[in-house]
Amino acid sequence: MSLAEGVRDGNVRATAKLISLIENSPGEAEPELRALHPYTGNAQIVGITGSPGIGKSTLTDRLAKRFRKEGSRVGIIAVDPNSPFSGGALLGDRVRMQDLATDPGVFIRSMGARGMLGGLARATHNAIRVLDAAGYDAIFVETVGVGQSEVDIVRTADTVVVGLVPGMGDDIQTIKAGILEIADVFVINKADRPDAHRLVIELQMLLGTSSHAEAGWVPPIEQTIASTGEGVGALRTAIAGHWEYLHGSGELEARRRNRYEAELQSVVEDHWRKRFFEYWQPGGHWEQVVEQLLRKEIDPFSAAQQLLAPFLDSNTGG
Numbered sequence: 001m002s003l004a005e006g007v008r009d010g011n012v013r014a015t016a017k018l019i020s021l022i023e024n025s026p027g028e029a030e031p032e033l034r035a036l037h038p039y040t041g042n043a044q045i046v047g048i049t050g051s052p053g054i055g056k057s058t059l060t061d062r063l064a065k066r067f068r069k070e071g072s073r074v075g076i077i078a079v080d081p082n083s084p085f086s087g088g089a090l091l092g093d094r095v096r097m098q099d100l101a102t103d104p105g106v107f108i109r110s111m112g113a114r115g116m117l118g119g120l121a122r123a124t125h126n127a128i129r130v131l132d133a134a135g136y137d138a139i140f141v142e143t144v145g146v147g148q149s150e151v152d153i154v155r156t157a158d159t160v161v162v163g164l165v166p167g168m169g170d171d172i173q174t175i176k177a178g179i180l181e182i183a184d185v186f187v188i189n190k191a192d193r194p195d196a197h198r199l200v201i202e203l204q205m206l207l208g209t210s211s212h213a214e215a216g217w218v219p220p221i222e223q224t225i226a227s228t229g230e231g232v233g234a235l236r237t238a239i240a241g242h243w244e245y246l247h248g249s250g251e252l253e254a255r256r257r258n259r260y261e262a263e264l265q266s267v268v269e270d271h272w273r274k275r276f277f278e279y280w281q282p283g284g285h286w287e288q289v290v291e292q293l294l295r296k297e298i299d300p301f302s303a304a305q306q307l308l309a310p311f312l313d314s315n316t317g318g
């Protein structure tokens with residue numbers, strides 16, 4: 001049985017093995033991913049992002065339990081670009097999600113940046129695809145931080161939940177730096193802390209001046225205490241509301257279309273880059289061209305055209 005068949009069959013070991021292959025040897029994973037493609041597109045992918053320690057894992061645990069009660073099978077991928085570790089579940093996540101780890105309807109996986117050949121964002125994207133094909137109804141992707149690589153990861157989600165906590169003064173600033181545009185739902189966790197309400201008001205003001213106001217969906221701001229479960233029901237409702245909006249407005253298809261287009265572009269670019277540099281390996285002619293550039297014997301544009309010529313020729317039957 002192939003890994004893809006195992007995944008379709010609900011075999012957890014095959015699923016875990018294929019995700020490892022995606023991380024360590026993406027070329028070998030490709031035939032399996034091809035076979036799984038027709039079976040993807042059914043899961044609701046929920047991204048949960050925010051600074052370390054704001055309670056993302058605790059929230060994910062609570063949300064996952066709610067989805068389980070509703071009868072959904074749940075996949076959880078915790079991505080930490082700063083972590084060198086990949087594999088099962090990281091210690092912290094395992095502690096936070098203890099009961100879930102033994103639930104056969106839940107698949108938990110941590111992904112770090114170690115040795116990630118094709119990039120963490122693509123590996124995460126493909127791991128989600130595997131869980132989707134495996135029949136998990138909801139897939140939570142927990143990502144640390146709000147930098148560009150995390151934004152790329154979280155863009156894979158249908159619904160992006162951005163978490164904040166009161167008393168971290170820089171958070172509103174980071175939000176201005178670009179996460180605002182990708183948030184579908186805001187959650188202010190640790191609402192047991194003072195100043196939660198002030199953060200809500202600051203966020204409302206920020207949202208009022210953003211482009212969201214003219215769009216069809218204004219991100220709700222939910223307050224939670226993940227450690228006790230307070231407010232998690234309302235957060236679940238907000239996520240459901242966004243899912244309905246995505247379906248009703250045609251936005252789901254639009255997002256998925258954009259995602260496929262971006263993926264296709266990046267796969268094609270990778271393919272050509274790889275072929276190009278396999279042909280023009282460092283040293284030899286490549287070095288000569290660089291020398292010529294230095295001596296002004298050729299300009300970069302003509303040089304690039306010359307270097308690309310063999311590929312163009314071979315495509316026209318040469």
Ligand SMILES: Nc1nc2c(ncn2[C@@H]2O[C@H](COP(=O)(O)OP(=O)(O)O)[C@@H](O)[C@H]2O)c(=O)[nH]1
Nearest residue numbers: 052053054055056057058189190191225226227
């Ligand atoms: N006071 C308080 N602590 C919380 C809350 N939610 C989570 N925590 C605690 O915050 C710490 C970090 O939580 P974790 O879920 O690991 O955060 P993550 O790094 O964002 O995944 C843990 O000790 C949690 O028990 C909350 O709503 N209130």
Ligand SMILES: [Mg+2]
Nearest residue numbers: 056057093142
């Ligand atoms: Mg965590």
